[in-house]
Amino acid sequence: xxxxTLFRVLRPLSPRAKFTIGILAxxxxxxxxxxxxxxxxxxxxxxxxxxxxxxSYLDVGSxxxxxxxxxxxxxxxxxxxxxxxxxxxxxIYLPSPxxxxxxxxxxxxTPPETKDGQWLHQSLWHSIRIIFWGYVISSLxxxxxxxxxxxxxxxxxxxxxFIEFFRYLPAPAxxxxxxxxxxxxxxxKIAIIVIGTFFQQVLIIANTTRKxxxxxxxxxxxxxxxxxxxxxxxVVPAILPDLYRDQRILLGWAWTxxxxxxxxxxxxxxxxxITQQARYQHFPNVYAAIAMIGIIGLGTDMLLAVLGRRLFPxxxxxxxxx
Amino acid sequence: xxxxxxxxxxxxxxxxxxAGSARAAAPLRLGYxxxxxxxAWQIAIDKGWLRExxxxxxxxxxxxSASMEAFAAGKIxxxxxxxxxxxxxxxxxxxNVMIMxxxxxxxxxxxxxxxxxxxLKDLKGRKIGIEVGLVDHLLLLDGLKKQGMTQDDVTLVxxxxxxxxxxxxxxxVDAIGAWQPNSGLAMKALPGAHPVYTSAQAPGLIxxxxxxxxxxxxxxxxxxxxxxxxxxxxxSYINDPKTQDDAVQIMSARVGLTPEKYQLLLAGTHLIxxxxxxxxxxxxxxxxSLYGSTQNADDFNVRNAVYKQPQKIDGYIEPSLTAAxx
Numbered sequence: 001x002x003x004x005t006l007f008r009v010l011r012p013l014s015p016r017a018k019f020t021i022g023i024l025a026x027x028x029x030x031x032x033x034x035x036x037x038x039x040x041x042x043x044x045x046x047x048x049x050x051x052x053x054x055x056s057y058l059d060v061g062s063x064x065x066x067x068x069x070x071x072x073x074x075x076x077x078x079x080x081x082x083x084x085x086x087x088x089x090x091x092i093y094l095p096s097p098x099x100x101x102x103x104x105x106x107x108x109x110t111p112p113e114t115k116d117g118q119w120l121h122q123s124l125w126h127s128i129r130i131i132f133w134g135y136v137i138s139s140l141x142x143x144x145x146x147x148x149x150x151x152x153x154x155x156x157x158x159x160x161x162f163i164e165f166f167r168y169l170p171a172p173a174x175x176x177x178x179x180x181x182x183x184x185x186x187x188x189k190i191a192i193i194v195i196g197t198f199f200q201q202v203l204i205i206a207n208t209t210r211k212x213x214x215x216x217x218x219x220x221x222x223x224x225x226x227x228x229x230x231x232x233x234x235v236v237p238a239i240l241p242d243l244y245r246d247q248r249i250l251l252g253w254a255w256t257x258x259x260x261x262x263x264x265x266x267x268x269x270x271x272x273x274i275t276q277q278a279r280y281q282h283f284p285n286v287y288a289a290i291a292m293i294g295i296i297g298l299g300t301d302m303l304l305a306v307l308g309r310r311l312f313p314x315x316x317x318x319x320x321x322x
Numbered sequence: 323x324x325x326x327x328x329x330x331x332x333x334x335x336x337x338x339x340x341a342g343s344a345r346a347a348a349p350l351r352l353g354y355x356x357x358x359x360x361x362a363w364q365i366a367i368d369k370g371w372l373r374e375x376x377x378x379x380x381x382x383x384x385x386x387s388a389s390m391e392a393f394a395a396g397k398i399x400x401x402x403x404x405x406x407x408x409x410x411x412x413x414x415x416x417x418n419v420m421i422m423x424x425x426x427x428x429x430x431x432x433x434x435x436x437x438x439x440x441x442l443k444d445l446k447g448r449k450i451g452i453e454v455g456l457v458d459h460l461l462l463l464d465g466l467k468k469q470g471m472t473q474d475d476v477t478l479v480x481x482x483x484x485x486x487x488x489x490x491x492x493x494x495v496d497a498i499g500a501w502q503p504n505s506g507l508a509m510k511a512l513p514g515a516h517p518v519y520t521s522a523q524a525p526g527l528i529x530x531x532x533x534x535x536x537x538x539x540x541x542x543x544x545x546x547x548x549x550x551x552x553x554x555x556x557x558s559y560i561n562d563p564k565t566q567d568d569a570v571q572i573m574s575a576r577v578g579l580t581p582e583k584y585q586l587l588l589a590g591t592h593l594i595x596x597x598x599x600x601x602x603x604x605x606x607x608x609x610x611s612l613y614g615s616t617q618n619a620d621d622f623n624v625r626n627a628v629y630k631q632p633q634k635i636d637g638y639i640e641p642s643l644t645a646a647x648x
């Protein structure tokens with residue numbers, strides 16, 4: 001019975017099922033992660049040394065492969081020396097959920113250690129500003145251009161082949177050029193976000209525009225709409241909900257360029273935190289920062305989804321799947 | 323509508339650009355990155371010694387290669403680099419002259435071998451993970467040469483320096499070449515792994531320098547001379563046992579390490595005072611002179627096709643500013 005209600009093609013879920021399954025989507029991966037982290041039998045390929053005893057080259061807290069450790073213990077026993085002691089552990093590249101949770105908290109509460117240093121929330125805010133401006137600038141040109149390319153075949157033909165080509169070029173490769181033009185601070189970083197987002201944006205929005213219902217156009221023309229009005233009064237309002245959804249996806253797209261963008265010019269934002277912590281192998285902090293980006297991204301998207309339902313109450317697809 | 327949007331965009335771009343160039347207008351702008359000899363500048367910055375000396379200098383923190391990009395684009399006036407990389411940048415068209423020496427690596431750069439390999443000689447016919455064309459490749463060749471070996475006696479596996487700890491631990495190579503913290507982390511990741519050759523055995527193979535845009539020397543000659551004087555203060559502050567703890571505290575905070583761990587990195591770096599710097603600026607063959615060391619780096623770069631044309635070493639070295647110190 002339960003099965004037959006859950007798995008029906010293109011049927012929406014009941015609100016309760018939707019909520020429960022949504023929670024499960026997070027519980028399952030975290031559960032797997034916890035299992036790997038806390039149950040030694042699952043993986044734990046290394047030994048963390050707790051007592052070096054007679055082995056001179058071991059340090060307390062260092063990791064070594066299990067078989068190498070076993071042979072050290074066997075050697076020590078055979079020669080009548082005190083064998084080293086240790087506990088099974090995962091490689092330091094995979095911290096446990098508990099460690100990451102703790103790092104999540106402490107990285108916000110640790111004050112900056114240098115005079116000109118920044119708190120983590122300041123770094124995060126800096127990153128958010130970079131994304132915001134990159135996205136706004138890209139959208140200011142990309143959305144109108146996309147709509148025009150979609151609406152007028154000639155304009156589409158002029159622009160799209162080149163854009164189609166350009167969107168494959170790796171945005172970070174333009175870093176040095178952007179530094180030369182825009183300086184070493186926020187300018188080149190914003191530019192990389194724009195380059196990474198803009199070309200996809202034009203193509204996606206042009207495509208969305210082309211999907212406008214032809215019946216609407218015919219009806220409008222029959223009622224005597226002039227060509228200009230056809231665009232502003234019919235096409236744009238018709239695609240608005242889809243356009244809104246495209247813009248949400250593109251905002252996520254912009255975020256994926258953040259790390260490469262912030263490595264250009266002076267090091268700043270959340271990327272400074274991630275790269276520096278990774279360089280010195282403080283992996284719980286690295287994972288915590290990655291989680292922060294995920295939370296900010298998902299949070300914004302959920303907010304925009306709610307807003308979308310308010311703005312476009314007539315749009316069924318938003319209500320169903322958002 | 324579209325026109326207004328375009329206007330808005332231009333305004334936004336202009337304000338972003340203006341913010342960048344307004345900040346960049348007046349002071350000398352120098353780049354520095356994560357290496358103990360350059361993190362040392364943080365002491366002068368935090369203590370306010372630059373302002374005390376009447377200097378208007380702005381230090382910007384970069385990722386190492388990003389600092390080279392910024393210099394090449396003319397966005398900063400000077401940058402902290404190795405002497406070999408100063409040549410690389412110059413060969414690419416970004417003229418620069420080395421005006422002072424901050425330090426040389428004194429053990430921080432290492433060839434780390436897995437347990438069971440006792441010396442460089444044992445590496446004959448083995449695989450070595452190294453970032454080809456960078457300083458530790460140079461270190462390896464120097465070590466091999468001393469054993470009467472060449473690069474052909476080993477197999478190089480091109481690896482990112484940041485990833486060398488994992489590369490060595492994977493067991494797929496017999497040794498790696500890296501600088502700190504990577505070399506230390508590699509030994510931690512594979513207990514029993516140990517250095518078979520380090521930069522302490524080849525002092526002066528790699529000098530770390532402040533190199534500047536030659537066009538700025540005329541206008542800022544007095545400033546650079548003052549800056550070098552501040553550097554001397556920094557070196558004595560770090561080396562003096564009474565103030566060393568405070569110095570290490572400031573430096574470790576800059577990179578996010580504990581002072582105890584930073585002490586290890588500092589131990590592998592030989593900071594160069596003005597008095598010592600003057601001697602290294604004397605023209606001579608061999609690694610005791612910046613001229614000899616840079617010539618050696620130039621030969622290496624050409625041989626490894628980092629660039630094609632050998633560089634004119636004299637044009638890269640400006641000893642007069644260090645020599646002008648009392």
